[in-house]
Amino acid sequence: MRTSWLGGWPRRPARSSYVRTGQVGLETVLAEIDKLTSVRQLGLPGGLFTDASEKLVAAWRARAMRSHPSGLRESPREVWLTLLAALCWMRQSEIADALVDLLIELVHKINTKAERKVECELRRHVRRHFITRGNLRPDRGSGRRG
Numbered sequence: 001m002r003t004s005w006l007g008g009w010p011r012r013p014a015r016s017s018y019v020r021t022g023q024v025g026l027e028t029v030l031a032e033i034d035k036l037t038s039v040r041q042l043g044l045p046g047g048l049f050t051d052a053s054e055k056l057v058a059a060w061r062a063r064a065m066r067s068h069p070s071g072l073r074e075s076p077r078e079v080w081l082t083l084l085a086a087l088c089w090m091r092q093s094e095i096a097d098a099l100v101d102l103l104i105e106l107v108h109k110i111n112t113k114a115e116r117k118v119e120c121e122l123r124r125h126v127r128r129h130f131i132t133r134g135n136l137r138p139d140r141g142s143g144r145r146g
Helices: 026-040 054-066 069-074 077-133
Strands: none
Touching: 026 077, 054 077, 069 077
């Protein structure tokens, strides 16, 4: 396991790294990408926990989150490295999932806005067409008498 990422004691992640607030937009996407980049810069190997069950890794993560930094420092190096690696490993996955969800929301927002714009333009075009031809008045129906 690479341990160079722990040159200094890592700080506990800010609450903002767990909770996304605000509207869906470019700034929110960029913030999530920054979070993912930060976690990936730790350099955890790709198959770090392939031999461990998900329950075990989740338990290690929970233990790391419950522990106070001084309590972790008192543990043997192998223990606190494992706990912090599990925490960061699972957090990386959560951030990636949140980023996918965010991108889906953003695409939906763009699609909805585009649909509204097309509908508005179509209404404007239809009104202009019928008024200039004199066939229909939008507020009165047909201009013909029968």
